[in-house]
Amino acid sequence: MTADCHFGRQSSSRVGAWCARCHTKLNPAVAQLPDNQYYCYACIQMGRMDTLHRLVTVAEPNQFAKIVKPMSWQGQLTNLQQQCADQVVKIFDQRQRHLLWAVTGAGKTEMLFPAIAWAVSQGLRVGIASPRVDVCIELFPRIKAAFEQVSCILLHGKADQPYQYCQITVCTTHQLLRFYHAFDVMVIDEVDVFPFAGNQMLHFAVQNAIKPGGGILYLTATPDEALMRQIRQKKLSVSYLPIRYHGFLLPTVKIIKSRHLKQKIDQKQLPQSVLRMIIKLLQQRQRFLLFVPRIKDLTLVSEALNRAAITGRFLTVYSADPKRIEKVAAMRDQTVDFLITTTILERGVTFPGIDVIVLKADDEIFSASALVQIAGRVGRNSARPTGRVLFYCERRTKTIRSCDNQIRQMNRKATRLK
Amino acid sequence: MLLCQAPLSTALTLEKIFSFQKVRPPRACAKCLSQFKPLLDCQTCRVCGRRAVDLSDDTCLDCHKWRQQFPYPFVNQALFEYNAAMKDFMKQYKFLGDYRLRAVFNQLVTARLKQSGRLIVTVPIHPNTFEERGFNQVLGLCEGVQTVSCLKTCQITKHTRQSEKDRAARLQTAQPFEFVEPAGSLIRGKAIIIVDDVYTTGTTIRHAASLLYQAGANSVTGLTLAR
Incomplete structure (x- = not known):
């Protein structure tokens, strides 16, 4: 976890400042405090970063006890779900960037379980983030129940639990700003939703929270234009799950x-x-x-x-x-x-x-x-x-x-x- | 918009364009501003400026007590009620340290100060607080008008914030300020207005007022953002 802050200043004559934590390019006139100090107004809700402090990061130790069979979930996946789940394991193993486009009600969370289990058994650190706090709150108990032996924590702006180093972190995308090269593999649920879509700061947060060369799995039922563009440009691989877990079609409008x-x-x-x-x-x-x-x-x-x-x-x-x-x-x-x-x-x-x-x-x-x-x-x-x-x-x-x-x-x- | 992060929209009317005046976009939306309850247009305590509860008496109970305890004439004017919205504002502005938020009330405060025609003195903050916060919240509110810094906090280290004490503890606080001597000639015989962010028990601002009276001020009044 990072404690405090430091700011970069461009050496050229154009005075510029950007936040070391959230990397927002700041408007100096707005960010200026008296006495030629600067603060970041973009990520201030997470505690203020300013030139009065230094940003400190801790190297990721990845010290987790070896768990051979981490998954306590006993449920059964359908054939199609199993295929997707196997694919997610492969994505995590090869540290790819991948979009899983699964329809609403496909059972996305359950499909993640085998891949999370694999990652945990490899001693990897797993991050699961969503832009919506409600999604995180609903997700966390399911993850915790499915991985009883594994240390899990839920982080969001209104959480009152103190931070703890855990192997599985479920958090809002904002909270990712607190991590630096921490996760081996990450899942971003509901990527197309406000405030994540089109938000440079939160995209930076994801890139910063993941280890260099780490794997990211994006999940959504409704990818937006930005994701579709990346798919067309072959920057992101994609797989579809067009059918719900119970095998019935989506209700039409x-x-x-x-x-x-x-x-x-x-x-x-x-x-x-x-x-x-x-x-x-x-x-x-x-x-x-x-x-x-x-x-x-x-x-x-x-x-x-x-x-x-x-x-x-x-x-x-x-x-x-x-x-x-x-x-x-x-x-x-x-x-x-x-x-x-x-x-x-x-x-x-x-x-x-x-x-x-x-x-x-x-x-x-x-x-x-x-x-x-x-x-x-x-x-x-x-x-x-x-x-x-x-x-x-x-x-x-x-x-x-x-x-x-x-x-x-x-x-x-x-x-x-x- | 500063308070709710809603997108800002200002309708540019023909009238505005042809007024040839600088367009000043609003800093907070009408919905957020409506959460603050102004005290200027309602009946208030004549002394401390809080909203009057007992309409038959122009002075509140606390201020009746102050009359016996405080030897100098002093009245305070407050701009807004210290309600939930204002507490939230103070939390964001002072304690979280979002210096941008000074813009929400800056124009209002400076307009009042100019109108008073008095010499403006701000309540100082402790150097440690300044170092931590990076700004003086009162000076931020007064940005744009000439102020006199003739008070400073005593050298003793600060144990607890005023806002962390209860009423009884606050009333017993010893004089926390001292007068910066060279400013004596500036103050003598002058009409002065002291500015602070929040008037809670009135102890702080009266400590400041008594120092100014001792330095020879002719009359001292107060202006606070909230009461």
Whole structure:
């Protein structure tokens, strides 16, 4: 772990400063403190780096007790999962950069287990990082349970556990800034998501945290343009897993055009078609998520539902919601029939057997990958491998079409495999 | 935007373009700024500037006590309530050390100071704190106006921060400042305004005020960002 900081200064006449920890090129006018000192405003949330301190790094000792059979997980992988898992072992062994493009609900985490087990048995240090803290929090207990004998730690901004040197580190991509040439192999889950996508600082953090020549496995169901470009330029190898662990195809999207949808919602009203669908789902005791693009839509839609005298129990949830965790738990415990949510529940969460409705799917907030992820919340359970994915919109936008195409393309690939 | 990292957007209107004035982009978005509760346009304690609870009395209970304990005339004006948002701001600005954040309130503070027409004295911070933090948070808020540094903290090493003590301990704090002698001629007979970041019990700012009165100041008032 690094303790403090030092800054580099360019020797040329152009005064420049960059942070030794996060490598952000700083605007000197902004970064300047009195007395000609500088600090880094980019990574300040992790404790301030400034010219008053020096950055110290500790050489990676890789001192781990030999564990012959580290995996305590007893589960069984499907044939296709096993193939992918074997491939991941190979990637780790040869220290490659690789993207595993697996559809939502493919069972990505389980596929990692054999490779992690291999790495641990080789005495390697493993890092598993994701841009989203929720993903890390959900991932950690599964990793810990699967590798009971191995030392594991979870690191994120709000964690209160003190740091400990462990063989498996699960952390947010921000926390990687605290590591220097530490990991032999790394997994980056949900690479295409904010804040990681297009963030130079976090990409630097990954490169800096991994040992030179270490292996990286990127995981996502919806690679973004930057990753696709690297694949085309042969800088990144890729493999697909187009089929879910239970072998069923992805639920396809039903696009329903609804006139004046935005205007109606702004007036605290919902179209009859939407209301009828909600009533129908409630009568069938079918639980669902109702996605809206913006936080302000949450109250508008819930008031519209109250006006229409909808009897179902529901809650609204958004990222900065102080009761966010409790509300999601209420949905899990089935004490509510549905949640009205922003895109925060688009990925990394599983509610068995739900349907999803997206209102204003044509809003620019919903990217194609967000829509694919939202659709991917449905049919994840082998007990109910199908379900409804309903997009209500005024126009069939490019992003909606792209989402529909991506799902169909994956399904075509999956049918070929069958 | 400085406080919430939301992307900054300023609508450039025709009116703004033809005013031929420098465009000053806002430093924080309206949503974040609305979390701070201004005290200037509401009824406050006449002495310390906190929001009035008992509207029939223009002086709060704490300040009635101060009247008996403090021999000099002193009133303080506070710009904002010390609420959760302001505590959070202070945490980011002072303790995390994000010096950029001075810009959020700088214009407001300097405008007030200019308006007062008084000689501006800032409450000093301990040299150790300065070394650690790299800046004086009060001077940051006053950046752009002429201030007089005629106070410094005593040479004793600092054991605990003022913000780490409870009320009783704070009220008993011995004079933490000393007057820098050469500044005596600057202070004598002048009307002075002391600036600090937060007024909590009023001990710190009164210690500073009494030194200025002893140095011959004519009248001393206070301005704090929060109360």
